[in-house]
Amino acid sequence: LDQTQLPGATSFLRLKKPEGVERAIRSLQVRGAPAIGLAGAWALVLAMVQEPGADRQTLDTGFARWKARLAGARPTAVNLAWALDRMAEDFHALDPQTSRDEVIATLTRRAQSLQADDAAVGLRLAEAGLGLLEPGWGLLTHCNAGAIATAAWGTALAPIHLGQDRGYGFRVWADETRPLLQGSRLTAWELQKAGVDLTLICDGAAASILASGKVQAVLVGCDRVAANGDVANKVGTLGLAVLARHFSVPFYVFAPVSTIDLSTPTGAQIPVEERDASEVTTLFSRAPVAPAGVRVSNPAFDITPASLVTALVTDRGILRPPYPAGLQEVVHGPALP
């Protein structure tokens, strides 16, 4: 699904080469941390298909080259690196004598299972998240942490979809989410299709909506959770977290275990991708809305400190502060009850 064409057109890309997938990731045709991870996994399958030599040395070199190249396509989200690492585990576990066809079959099975797992993760996030919410609540979300950002269900939108199925009657406010308008283009499209009671607002209007008392919880996804619970997510998330704290509204971050990066101690070590100035200066019309030559700062993400996060909703349970021990447990330990 080419998400840059939404909401105007529902158009699908048929990508047969890893270059095409890499381009789709960089250009945000595929976006959403879990969906990017799955696209990266499938790109490694395509890389093995197109490798001209079939000997193990050639396949090893090609795999390593593509793994590094794909990992660099979006540096902030950790799911991409995580999915590529899962593919690499299976690749390196293969006997050196394995034929190329068997390599491709093995990687295909792993990509399929990552995709199935992600759909199961979405349903677990939906159930866990719905347990935090009451029927009739007003909810506010930012960016698109929806079904189209994952294999199914989504992350922050997963409990909204499940609540819709179960008649919870949520009223949802969606930030438009400048600069790329994932809220108006994607979340509004996805929730409208699902029949959810939705109101679109400019990012700057979130404060007065929260002040009005209409919103009982803020739900957001995330691109990476550091070991201390700091969260990287779409730019604007930090501001929303501060507002939620100020107006005493719980701020829930939906974090599949694949987004938890224990090797990153705090948010300060998460690289924040700086994107092109034209996203700010020209909107989608290509007609300038800012004077020529103006300097722009266009960070794609921001870092929300763990202290502003009411709870981290993971597919292995809900974590409350302090986060470090709980994060270790959901990554390394047995699943929480």
Next chain:
Amino acid sequence: LDQTQLPGATSFLRLKKPEGVERAIRSLQVRGAPAIGLAGAWALVLAMVQEPGADRQTLDTGFARWKARLAGARPTAVNLAWALDRMAEDFHALDPQTSRDEVIATLTRRAQSLQADDAAVGLRLAEAGLGLLEPGWGLLTHCNAGAIATAAWGTALAPIHLGQDRGYGFRVWADETRPLLQGSRLTAWELQKAGVDLTLICDGAAASILASGKVQAVLVGCDRVAANGDVANKVGTLGLAVLARHFSVPFYVFAPVSTIDLSTPTGAQIPVEERDASEVTTLFSRAPVAPAGVRVSNPAFDITPASLVTALVTDRGILRPPYPAGLQEVVHGPALP
């Protein structure tokens, strides 16, 4: 200056009828609370010029009709009603025998003096504001409270212009200010023309800029100050005030005395204009960026409680909390030292 054409074209409107001025106010071709007030004052002069009958009864009726009609063109800003009231004072003080030409001459003098006063107000705001700032500081602003929103100097941007003249070397971050992008279209244009070191950001990026420690003060204008110090200003101002408080950055609101409305007890009584959904759903391209039929909430303003305002910078001195007595004094009492 048709501000809807900026930054692409510097185009001037020549308006000879009050209808044209009313339309320019409604369509935001003229915007900024003080500039709207001056435009309204001049529109009353034009209304008297076009009145077919010259007898006092006809002029009285026409004046009252146009005063009410113009006051309704933008309900949130109080300067418009304030300027129309100043014109009405002079109009009603005239002897019933005054000729139409003399009526027009009297109203013209008052409109000219309101305009000269507004320029003087800007310079006083500039001096008062600059006293709160240090050379080399980073400053963040929202919307356009600039020279082009007033007769001269501006309100929140006035100390930035004066600081530029005096070599203060400020680094300024400007919120783009969705939905109508007054920040990217107007503030970036105005400050770039003035040679100020400026960086344009999306509204959602303000939080991470404030978190980074690069900003030492937030400066905003306002459309109305209630008697308790609550402030109505462009949507997004409340969120910025909460962020400034959270990150311990002073939040200064620039309020000419003409924006202080002692007849409004608190922000809860300030009407907030709800503008057209298309401002959110179609940007400036007229190409939809949101699905057809989506519900939108598009408040033009929000209300910032007095408790989040570090100081109110008026043209009769700087007020600190608690505000009610100081606001009474700057409106009714002698000028502060």
